Amino acid sequence: MGKEVEKASRKGVIYVLKNPSFPEYVKIGYADDLEKRLHQFNNSACLPFAFRVYCVYEVDGRLKDRDVHKLIDKLNPDLRAIETFDGKPRVREFYNITAEDAYEILYSIASISGTTSRLKKMKPEGHEAIDEALAMDIQDSGAVSYSEDYHIQKGGAAVRDLYYSLKERIMALNDDIFIEPKKLYIAFKAKSNICEAEIQKAKIKITINLRKGKLYDPENLAKDVSETGHWGSGDYMVSLYDEETLDYTVDLIRQAYDASRFQE
Numbered sequence: 332m333g334k335e336v337e338k339a340s341r342k343g344v345i346y347v348l349k350n351p352s353f354p355e356y357v358k359i360g361y362a363d364d365l366e367k368r369l370h371q372f373n374n375s376a377c378l379p380f381a382f383r384v385y386c387v388y389e390v391d392g393r394l395k396d397r398d399v400h401k402l403i404d405k406l407n408p409d410l411r412a413i414e415t416f417d418g419k420p421r422v423r424e425f426y427n428i429t430a431e432d433a434y435e436i437l438y439s440i441a442s443i444s445g446t447t448s449r450l451k452k453m454k455p456e457g458h459e460a461i462d463e464a465l466a467m468d469i470q471d472s473g474a475v476s477y478s479e480d481y482h483i484q485k486g487g488a489a490v491r492d493l494y495y496s497l498k499e500r501i502m503a504l505n506d507d508i509f510i511e512p513k514k515l516y517i518a519f520k521a522k523s524n525i526c527e528a529e530i531q532k533a534k535i536k537i538t539i540n541l542r543k544g545k546l547y548d549p550e551n552l553a554k555d556v557s558e559t560g561h562w563g564s565g566d567y568m569v570s571l572y573d574e575e576t577l578d579y580t581v582d583l584i585r586q587a588y589d590a591s592r593f594q595e
Contacts, residue, residue, distance in 0.1 A: 344387040345399055347433040348372070351380040355515055356425040357433045358382065359403060361394040385430040388437045389449040400424055403436060427485070427531060431556075477512045486530040489573070494530055496574060497537075500581040501525070504588050524564050525587045534572045537580065540565035540587045552576060553583060 344365055348358040362368040365387065373381040403426065426433065434452065441447045483491050501519050502508050508525065511518045516527040516538070529536040539546065543557040543566040557566035565587065569580050 343391075343393055344389050345394070345437065346387050347385045347430055347437070348382045349385050349430050350378065350382045352378050353425075356427055357385065357430050358425055359399060359433055360424050361390075361399050363393065384453045386434045386437065386450065386452045388441060389451075402440075477514050479510060479512050479517055482512060482517050482528075482530045485532065486535070487532050490530060490533060490535060493571065493574065493577070494528065494535060496577060497528065497535065497571065497581070500577065501584055504581075504585055508588070519584075521588060522591050525591055526584050527564065534570050537569045537571060537584070538565045539567040539569065539583055541590060542566050545590065546583060546586060548583060550579060552579060 343361060343363045345361050346359070346365055346368075348369075350356075350358070358372075360368075365384065369382060369384070434450075437450055438447065441450045483494060486494060498510070505521065507521050509520055511520055513527075516529040518527050519525045524540045526540055527538045529538075538556070539553060543555060546553060546567050548567075553567040553569050555566060556568045567583070569576075569583065571577065571580055
């Protein structure tokens with residue numbers, strides 16, 4: 332990826348960075364020299380894995396990080412990572428979204444201005460894919476455990492109530508269904524994963540474990556994510572904001588459960 336980063340760094344870029352150390356977040360900002368910025372970020376012994384570039388968007392004029400963040404915060408103020416330290420809020424340039432979601436935000440901006448040719452995804456190098464696989468192996472090995480409450484607390488009050496309603500409906504499909512909290516989501520399982528729920532502040536992102544072409548979705552509520560990076564094991568994703576689409580969403584999930592019953 333080094334040559335691609337060097338080429339992209341000839342102009343200032345808005346960047347999206349990933350790090351297997353905290354896969355639930357991406358880092359978004361601006362840099363005149365992206366290669367130099369990466370060296371700054373990765374010059375720390377505190378990070379098990381290095382930052383890597385997911386995509387860049389070339390811009391003509393210089394920007395400040397806060398200008399980029401202000402734009403994204405206006406699009407969705409619930410994505411930014413904010414913590415309280417010594418009684419004071421600390422606002423970071425980390426966002427609780429997938430790298431693909433961050434890419435889509437930039438793609439929307441580029442589409443409006445007719446500059447989609449300036450938006451580029453970076454192909455991961457071999458060691459980067461290995462690092463991500465290793466990080467997921469650590470998560471799945473049980474070395475670190477995550478609770479259902481760990482995920483529920485990520486949502487606002489309305490989303491937490493929505494999750495409880497969703498859980499009740501899914502568990503009512505059959506008494507062989509159970510949950511298994513992972514680092515990135517809560518998995519609903521029977522013989523295998525039926526769906527995975529990722530709780531965010533303003534919505535629940537649900538990955539339905541069916542292969543592309545296997546979901547009957549006459550209202551086109553589910554998004555095909557078979558060709559994009561995402562968490563979860565299926566090819567379809569639904570964003571649940573309120574109970575208006577809850578019944579329909581559970582009907583989609585029911586299809587994944589029915590399919591799992593016929594698996595060996």
